[in-house]
Each structure stands twice: as C-alpha cells, then as structure tokens.
Amino acid sequence: MVELTGPERVPGSMPPIPASTQLLAVAWLRWRIFVNGMFRKRPKGKRQIAGLVFGILLRLIVWPMLALIVVGPVAISGFLAWMAISEGHPKSLASLLLGIALLWQFVSINGLSIAAAMQSFDPASLVRFPLRFGRYFVLRSLLGLMTPSTIVGCLALLAAAVGIGVANASLALPALVVMAVYALMNIYLTRMIGAWMERWLANRRFREIFSMLMALFAVSIQFMNLQRTPMRGPGVRSSWLINILHSSGSYLYWLPSGFAAQAILLVKHPLAALAQFLGLLASTVLFAAVFAIRLHKQFLGEYLDEGVSRRVQAPSAPRAKAPVPQSAALSAPAASGGIFSPTVAACLRKEWLILTSNGTQLIGLLTPLIFVVIFSMNRAFSAFSSKYFLPSAIAYVLIAALSSLYNIFGADGRGVQLYLLAPIRMLDVVLAKNLMSLALIVTQVGLAWTIICVLARAPVPVSVQISTALWTVFVVALNLAIGTWRSIQAPRKFVPGQTRQPRGGTPTNRTSALLVLAVLFGCMLLQVPVAIASSYLGAPWLGAWIFGPLAVAAVFAYALMLRSAERLIFAARDVFAEELCKA
Amino acid sequence: MRCFSSEVPAKNLRYKPERTRTGQVLIQDARFLRSRGRSVYRGCKQETMTTPAIDTTALTRRFGDFTAVDNVNLRVDAGQFFGFLGPNGAGKSTTIKMLTGLLAPTSGSIRVLGGDLRANSADIKRQIGVVPEGMALFGRLTADEYLQFVGRMYGLDRATTLNRTRELLEFMQLAGEQKKLITDFSHGMQKKLALAAAVIHGPKVLFLDEPFEGVDAVAAGTLKAMLLRMIARGATIFLTSHVLEIVERLCTHITIIHRGQLVAQGSLDELRAGAGRIGQAGIQEAAAPPGLEKGSLEQIFLEIVGTDREGNPAATASEQELSWLS
Numbered sequence: 001m002v003e004l005t006g007p008e009r010v011p012g013s014m015p016p017i018p019a020s021t022q023l024l025a026v027a028w029l030r031w032r033i034f035v036n037g038m039f040r041k042r043p044k045g046k047r048q049i050a051g052l053v054f055g056i057l058l059r060l061i062v063w064p065m066l067a068l069i070v071v072g073p074v075a076i077s078g079f080l081a082w083m084a085i086s087e088g089h090p091k092s093l094a095s096l097l098l099g100i101a102l103l104w105q106f107v108s109i110n111g112l113s114i115a116a117a118m119q120s121f122d123p124a125s126l127v128r129f130p131l132r133f134g135r136y137f138v139l140r141s142l143l144g145l146m147t148p149s150t151i152v153g154c155l156a157l158l159a160a161a162v163g164i165g166v167a168n169a170s171l172a173l174p175a176l177v178v179m180a181v182y183a184l185m186n187i188y189l190t191r192m193i194g195a196w197m198e199r200w201l202a203n204r205r206f207r208e209i210f211s212m213l214m215a216l217f218a219v220s221i222q223f224m225n226l227q228r229t230p231m232r233g234p235g236v237r238s239s240w241l242i243n244i245l246h247s248s249g250s251y252l253y254w255l256p257s258g259f260a261a262q263a264i265l266l267v268k269h270p271l272a273a274l275a276q277f278l279g280l281l282a283s284t285v286l287f288a289a290v291f292a293i294r295l296h297k298q299f300l301g302e303y304l305d306e307g308v309s310r311r312v313q314a315p316s317a318p319r320a321k322a323p324v325p326q327s328a329a330l331s332a333p334a335a336s337g338g339i340f341s342p343t344v345a346a347c348l349r350k351e352w353l354i355l356t357s358n359g360t361q362l363i364g365l366l367t368p369l370i371f372v373v374i375f376s377m378n379r380a381f382s383a384f385s386s387k388y389f390l391p392s393a394i395a396y397v398l399i400a401a402l403s404s405l406y407n408i409f410g411a412d413g414r415g416v417q418l419y420l421l422a423p424i425r426m427l428d429v430v431l432a433k434n435l436m437s438l439a440l441i442v443t444q445v446g447l448a449w450t451i452i453c454v455l456a457r458a459p460v461p462v463s464v465q466i467s468t469a470l471w472t473v474f475v476v477a478l479n480l481a482i483g484t485w486r487s488i489q490a491p492r493k494f495v496p497g498q499t500r501q502p503r504g505g506t507p508t509n510r511t512s513a514l515l516v517l518a519v520l521f522g523c524m525l526l527q528v529p530v531a532i533a534s535s536y537l538g539a540p541w542l543g544a545w546i547f548g549p550l551a552v553a554a555v556f557a558y559a560l561m562l563r564s565a566e567r568l569i570f571a572a573r574d575v576f577a578e579e580l581c582k583a
Numbered sequence: 584m585r586c587f588s589s590e591v592p593a594k595n596l597r598y599k600p601e602r603t604r605t606g607q608v609l610i611q612d613a614r615f616l617r618s619r620g621r622s623v624y625r626g627c628k629q630e631t632m633t634t635p636a637i638d639t640t641a642l643t644r645r646f647g648d649f650t651a652v653d654n655v656n657l658r659v660d661a662g663q664f665f666g667f668l669g670p671n672g673a674g675k676s677t678t679i680k681m682l683t684g685l686l687a688p689t690s691g692s693i694r695v696l697g698g699d700l701r702a703n704s705a706d707i708k709r710q711i712g713v714v715p716e717g718m719a720l721f722g723r724l725t726a727d728e729y730l731q732f733v734g735r736m737y738g739l740d741r742a743t744t745l746n747r748t749r750e751l752l753e754f755m756q757l758a759g760e761q762k763k764l765i766t767d768f769s770h771g772m773q774k775k776l777a778l779a780a781a782v783i784h785g786p787k788v789l790f791l792d793e794p795f796e797g798v799d800a801v802a803a804g805t806l807k808a809m810l811l812r813m814i815a816r817g818a819t820i821f822l823t824s825h826v827l828e829i830v831e832r833l834c835t836h837i838t839i840i841h842r843g844q845l846v847a848q849g850s851l852d853e854l855r856a857g858a859g860r861i862g863q864a865g866i867q868e869a870a871a872p873p874g875l876e877k878g879s880l881e882q883i884f885l886e887i888v889g890t891d892r893e894g895n896p897a898a899t900a901s902e903q904e905l906s907w908l909s
Contacts (some may be wrong), residue, residue: 014706014709014710014738015735017738018708018738021735022735022736022738024735025732025735025736026736028735029721029724029728029732032723032724032728032732033721033723036723036725036728036764037726120739121721121723127684127685128684128685128708128713128715128719129708129733129736129737130685130704130705130706130707130708130709130736130737130738131705131708131736134704273614297687299704300684300687300701300704301680301681301684301685301686301687303646303686303687442629456735488650508888
C-alpha cells in the first residue's frame, strides 16, 4: 500500500486562493471535457464503420445548414445596417437591433432544453467548491458563451457595426463600442432569462405550462398569419410582423435597441449620445443584476429539483389476508390482459401511465393537429390541390410521431434491467412499446385525416386517400422496423419531459435523428414522382399500385425485425448496460 | 492544540498504537479506543468541548409541505468520528447537503469550524471535504484530470496537486485506470475517486454520505484505515452509512435521525444505556431480535427507529405476513 505523506495543516486563516487559479482551473476543465469528448473511445468493427458513414452523412447535411444559419443572419444584418445609415433611416437601425435581440432571445429560450441536454457538465455544480460569489458570477457569465445563438448574435452585431462603418466611416468606432455593449446586454438578458427559466422549469407543472405556451405562441403566429395575410397573388405577401415593427415608432427608442441606435446616430451630439449610451449600459447592468440575484440564490444552496410533495404517511395496519396456498398461486393462470398476453398488457399499462403523467408529451401530440386545423382553414394550403394537401399534412404529422420509435428503451433507463432479468420474452416488451406508439400514430393520423376531410375546401379523391393510406402504412411499418433496430443498437437514456437530461441524453440521438429524417424525407420524396406520374399518365390509382406492395414489404420487414428482436437484444445486452444502466 | 495540527503524538494516546512503515501512528479501531477511555486523545478534551467542528441550531428544511429536517440541533466536536444514522428518507442526505452549503436551510443556523456557513461559505468550504450522495464527478474527465482540477480549485499549487494526485491514485488503486473516463468507471471506483477528491486538500472536516456503498472489501479496508488515520491527525469525520457494523466499528459518537428529527445522540455506550435517546419516553429494553447480537448498534437502531414518538412499537414489515414467499 502506498503511504500518503502527512497533510499540511490547513490553518484557520489561510491566504485567499487567487482568482486566476480558480478561473484557469475551470477553463482547463472545460478544455479537457471538450478534448475528451472529441477523442472518446469509439465502437469497433461493423458499428465503427456504420458510425463513420452516419457521421459523414450527418456532417454533409448539417454543416451546410449550419453555415446557412450562421451566414444568413450575419450577412443580412450587415446589409440592413449599411442600408439604414446610407439611406438615412435611423429608425430602421433600432428595428434591426431589436430584431436581432428578439431572434437571439427566441432561439436561446427554445434551445434551453437542447442546451441542457448537450451540456457536458452542470456549471451550477461549481458551488460545492470554495468559490466566492463574484468568481461564481464571472464563471457563470463566461461558461456557455459558445452557444449557436450567442455566436450568431455576436457575429450579426459585428456585421451591423461593419455595415455602419462602411456606410459612414465616422460612425465605425462608436458603432463597434456600442455593439459590444449591446452584445453584452443581450448575453446578460439571455443569462437572466435562462437562469429564471431554469428555476421555473425545475417544476414539472410549469414545464408543461411552458410547453403549452410555446405551442400556443407558434400556433398564434400561424393563426395571425392566416388572418392577416390573405393570398394576393404569387409573391405579394405583406409581412404583418414587419408592419408592427415599423408602426412601433418612437416606442423603440425606450428599449435598449433604441438606446444603442441613438448612441451611434447622435454621435455628433456627444451629450445626447452619452446619455443614450448610459441608458444602454444601465439596461445591461439591470439584466446582469437580476441574473446575479438568481445566481446568488443558487450559490446559497437553492433547491432546484422537482418539487417534493411527499407527506409522511402513518404506517398502515397490517392487512389480514387469507393465505394463498403456494401451489395454487403457482398453478393459477396469470392475470389476463384481454387480447394481449399478460406481459404485453402490463407493459402497455406502464407505457400508458408514463404517457398520461407527461403533460409535455401530450401537448407535443396535440400541437401538429392544431397546425393541421390552421392549414386546412387556409385557402392557400388546402385549395391549391387537395391531391397534394392530404399526403403533405399526414407526412407533417408523422415527422414528430415517428422519431419516438427510434429510442423506445431510452425512457426506461436502468429499469431496462427488469426486462432483461424477468422471465419474459423481450419480443413482448418491444411489441407493447410499438403497439403504444402505433396507437398514438393511428390516433394522430386519424384525427388529422378527419380534420382535412371536414375542413378542406375541395373533397379529397378516394384514389388519393387509398394511396395516402398505403403510403402511411409503408412509412410507419418501415420506421417501426428501422426504429426498433436502432433502439436496440443505440439506446440513449433520457427522462421524458425533463429539461436537464442525464449525460448527453436526448429522446433521439443525432444519428437516429438523421435516420428519421432520411427515411421520412426519402419516403416523402418517393411520393412526388408518383404523384407527378399519376397526373401525367392520368392514372389516379398508380399510387395505390406502387405503395400497396411497398406497404406489404415494409410490414414483412417489420415482422422479420420482431422475430429477430429477442436475439438482437440478447446480443446488445452490454450496450444496454453501457448506455442505459450507468449513472 | 498540537493534536489537531499534525499527527497525534504516540505518547498522548491511551493505548499502544500500531505504527506504519514510515513511523506514523495508525489507529485501527475506534471500538478499541473506546474500550480504553472516553477520549481518544489526552489533552484534547477541553478544546473539543469548546470549539465544535459542526454546530447547528434549530436546523429545518422543508420541501413544500414536507419537512425533511425538523428543528435539528447537532453538535459535533472536533476530532470526532461521527456517525449519522437513520432509515431511508429520514433526512440524512438533506442534512449533509445543508451542512456543506449545497442546500439552504429553511430556518436555523449552521456553524462549521466556528464560522457561520452562510456568511463564510468559501472559507469553510475550503476546509471541508465532501463525498456527496451522487458523488458529483465530472464524467468526461479522467481520474487524474479530475483530481488535478479539484486540487487547483482548492488553491493547491501545481506541484502539490500533481504529487497528491499521484499518491491518491496509487493509494486508491486507480493508478492503472488513468486513460479511462470517469463515466466508464465502476460504481466502486467512482466512490474511491470521490473520496480521493474529498481529501486532496487535507480537509479539517470530512462529510461522507454512504462512502462504502459499492466498494469492495479490500478497498473498504483501505478507506477505513485512511479515515482512522485522518482522525488520528485531528480531522473530524461526519459519516452516514446504512452498514451499521461499519459505523459501530469506526464511530466514536452516533446520532440517529428519524422522520427529520433527532431521536438519539451519544456514544454507543450511552445509546446502549438508553441515555442518549431524545423525546422517546419509557422505551422498554427489548430482547434482541433473532440473529442480532444484544447491545449491538443494529439492535439499538431497530429499537429506536422502530418506535413512534411515544415509544410504542410501530408496525413493521416483519410483522406482516407475506404468506406467498417460500
């Protein structure tokens, strides 16, 4: 055994720990987590090749999209800022800055759950170390700066400053300084909102209410768009949002974006510009202070977990029960689940209980249907061709529903051990999970179908309905087969409806998400040539003839998958233990 | 007092101590110490009575309408190996979280090493070590990286951090696992690492929440020896464990919490004599249940937590008949 050297005595009054030591230690921690994440041990053999192929595909699809997402807003900001100054529309600059801030905050709020899931460590865990609050505040301000919304927002503001400088060189320096402070203001606003949201989202009920509000917000935007934007002809659409921004007029000058714009534009009146700049600084300090108040509560040990509402229950008196003879109990048939075997019935009941206790998931099931209602009421969508509207709407409903098929064991976490240990067939468990998913999909698709048939302006031809039904069977069966295979090969632990997911846990991992998109879009794309050929050849039943055999083949593939599920799960036990059962 | 600043001088001990290869005193068994006197160290008694390592007054924590810790007054003297026991959900982990500054109390005050925890949290955290319930390790670091990070956060200089990291990894038999990420460690290895991180800065008070859970017998022996050595050097250890045999063997003082309230406090002898029981009038000394040694901590524990506030035996699962079990 190794002998530890005698510890130096920690005296009562120790010299303070230099701030640089602790800040550098945290920076080093982040760096090591990043490096270790990059070079993490990867699977070998066939899984390595499959992972490599999927990884390359993922990057090929995601990187250009990311580049567009980053370059687009940045270029537009620079151009609009240049236009606002060169064409003498100072109000437009305030609107532009407000737009950047709104987009920044909207993306940040919506990305909160994703950011929490992607977090490799929880910065709040730093409170256990001997940090002073000031250092904790600095660390919490700095950690997490590399989020997409912050990067794109900062780049957009930099581009705006460059645009202003190009339009009027004398404004370049003030624009850079003001944009830097405006960026800081936005960062603290994001932090403030994030910290308070974290507090509120710790409560399950509030999470559900928040999900509902966000869904309502999205629906309201669509609904307002529907009400206020009648189709006037191709390319002639008035943007009510831009109108609102334009009509907001002088109110903008009382917002930080107005302070920032005025601080740049009034540079020839130094006192007025300084006053506006101070206004911007004051709002930055205000947001930082509100953020600090929240952080201080955390620092002092605020409880941020699910609310505990346990009540101390008096121990119940032992119930006198007639003893059941053991031989009788063993020989009695297990509780019947009606048409299902007891195992399937028990698993179905468990899935149902989890679903009904998860309001966020229920809202997620309902939201696509509301959109279908809105789209069906919009002539622009439903009247252009009923032939295309039904399959498009069904495909839209399926996008969200099908992704859950790709990680069916994720929500079980360590509970999956029970399935592996119990004297049951894993096939029954898979079947129960798929049946529950299938029931939800059938309900959603059925409701969407009914909504379209009732609300659409033109009746949907029977041939299109049959073709769409067969296409739906094909897509669902194919996704069930691939999703079940993927669920066994690459399970990922997650907690349904919870913001803070365990160790990179997500309902669907990146590769699975790519698979869902690839399969679904592939299937949707398959519809396009079939629909065109059907119109061109004047053969309305062509779709049914093509999708019918495909549906049968997909169902057959799913049946084959189910047959091999038992064997595959047995072979993947170590993967289950690795991904689902570890802390 | 010297006995808190460094290794306990052998002449101050009331028994013949075992010495390590380097000549350091090794205290193996607190029960052995207790059998030879009330205090482990001569000359320490007066100071331990005046400056408690942990002192709480009316400590209370509520979660909504549930009171997890109810009006707890704790006093842990410096140098004590303090066992904090209770059934599941009794409030042990909540108490530890409050004592280490991870959870704010709803009411009441906490003083650690003489300082108010709320007012001096950074200074106090610097002098305590914690192995929390969930271990709170950064899974994407290696053990070596984690210990280096912790050392730097506690203000150790680079050379000391590296030396102690190496020593601790060897001591905990983790030196061969340096390339593995912590997330790939077994539960027992994570426990050992968490303990190494808790002691790297030489804390004066060590809080251990179930430190032996999932740790193999060999490692548990090593850890116990290390903890006893820390006690010998003047540290205070606050331990919760469901393994009562370990508590009985290690701890000089024991407190039992039940439904958020302290129900017993004192040395094992005091608990045996029924002197340390709080708010439980007239408990009759019961015969030891089958298989339990009379006067053992387990028997005392079951006597205490198996009764309600008036001392009446509560209904226990053992009384219920599970006739279908073979």
